[in-house]
Amino acid sequence: MWPILPDWAKKPRAGTEINRRRGIGMKPGNNTSKPRRSMMLPAVLVAAVLVTGCWDRTEVNDIAIVLASGIDKEKDGYRVSILVPLPGNMGGATGGGGGSGGNRPYTIDSETGRTVREAYTKLQSRLSRRLFSGHRKVLLIGEEAAKDGLTEIMDIAGRVAENRLTSYIAVSKGKAYELLNAAPKLERFSTEALRELLKSDAAISIQVKDVALELSGEGQDTLLPYVEAVKTEGNNKPNEELQISGYVYTSGGKMAGIAKGDAANGIRWLKKSFKPYLETVSVGDSFASVTIRRGKSSIKPYLVDGSIHYKIKAQGEGTIIEASDSREYEERQNVELLERQLEKKITNDISAVGDIIRKKRSDIPGLGALLGRTYPSRWREEWGPDWPDAIGRIQLRVQVDVNVNRTGMFSKNVGAKEQPDE
Structure with a gap:
């Protein structure tokens, strides 16, 4: 067995890499470190030149961030409007209207053109900053x-x-x-108030990409939320708030009408993503308000003697929010009565969409x-080429099943006095 030597007794062999670094066993004039450094120096200098800056940089101070765009129809073409925040007028929470001196923290500008892009370019030509739409939240289209x-x-x-294809559209x-000039009190920008409404349960969320896909698809028409500015009541100085009052339905890529009330509720059941909403139905001489928390539906086409029929099956779950009658909703027969009224109401809502x-x-x-x-095969040869006319002859069969499984404490009126025992 060879003895184990301490580290200080180990003699490095000449010619190894570690010896070259230490300079051991190298002949005078045979040091290769200097030529290697001289070869690396130009490469380092070139790399330093390439990474010293960004030739195509965009500074924040050089752009104007568009939060919302509006497109209107004019006699000679289109009008494009933009809402851009003004960082200098943002101020603190106590500044009037979000900025010092009560100045608005945003500006709105518009321009006309024969096409949408021409109007946008003319608008850009008089602005000192480049318009940037990468953060646009809402695309608003005039009626x-x-x-x-x-x-x-x-x-x-x-x-x-x-x-942005994920921008909300209405x-x-x-x-x-x-509408962009509306001044809601709870938000600094009308855009922010509109975006919160469009993504909430108050409406079916529709984005730019959804409309683009539906317009390019076959056998379907697109749907968009319908927004208006309303004056608030109960105040000496009414505010102007935004409200989603229905849905715009289209035919052939053009607005064909507005669905409101029962038809707007029925549309919720026929779209892919269900949004909770409130249904109020009459129960005897009074009313009950129920939140439909969950809902799903299936649509299946079938033929009867050559005519087109669709079976629509809707299922939902609800919670009693308010019941002004004196019924005991802990009793099953009263819950079943309420469920039948809800099923009848939802059936009428979906049928209203069928009429549209x-x-x-x-x-x-x-x-x-x-x-x-x-x-x-029959779609390509028979129904597809003439679908706008064929859809007018379809028949719908609607079946609704609602389960009210949360009655809460509304089955007993907590304000009513107990009747004395006789």
């Missing part, structure tokens, strides 16, 4: 522009890479630029796409 057609508007929204009552589909030729739930997947 007249929606009636004229959504195809050109959605073309520019999807063609320019900077535009149709305004009247002009879009007028047939009369306005608006395929809101995409019935044509479902029919094409079920009967592809």
Whole structure:
């Protein structure tokens, strides 16, 4: 066995890499470190030049962030409006209207053009900062522009890479630029108030990408929330708040009408994503308000003697929010009475949407796409080319099943006095 030597007794061999670094065993004039350094120096200098800066940089002070855009129809083309925040007027929470001296923390500007892009370019030509739409939250379309057609508007929204396809989209009552000028009190920007409404349970959330896909698809029409500015009541100085009052349905890419009330509730059951909402029904001589917490539906096409039929099956769960009658909802027969009233009401809501589909030729739930997947050959040869007319002859069979499984403490009126025993 070889003895184990301490580290200080180990003699490094000449010619190894470690010896070269230490200079051991190297002949004078044979040091290769200097030539290696001389070869690396130009590469280091070139790399330093390349990474010293960004030739295509964009400074924050050079851009104007567009939070919302509005598109209106004019006689000679389109009007494009933008809402841009003013950082200098933001101020603190105590500054009037969000800025010092009560100045608005944003500015709104607009311009007209023969096309949407031409109007946008003319607007850019008089601004000192480059408009940046990468953070746009809402795209608002005026009512007249929606009636004229959504195809050109959605073309520019999807063609320019900077535009966000996840921005919320809606149709305004009247002009879009007028709605952008609304001044809700709870938010600094009308855009922020509108975005919160569009993503809440108050409406079915519709984004730019959803509208683009539905317009380019076959056998379906798109749907958009309908927004208006309303004056608040109960105040000497009424505020102007934004409100979602229904849905704009289209036919052939153009606005065909507005669904409100019962029809707007029925649309919730026919879209893919269900949003909770409140249903109020009459029970005897009084009313009960129930929140439909969960809901789902299925739509299946079938043929009867060659005519097109659809079976719509809806299922939901509800919670009693308010019951002004004296019924004991702990008793099953009273709950079943309420469930029957809810099922009748929801059936009427969905039937109201069916009337719109047939009369306005608006395929809101995409019935044509479902029919094409079920009967592809007949769709291509018979129904597809003439779908706007064929949809007017369809029949709907609606079946609703609602389960009220949370009655809470409303089964007993806590304010009512107990009746004395006889």
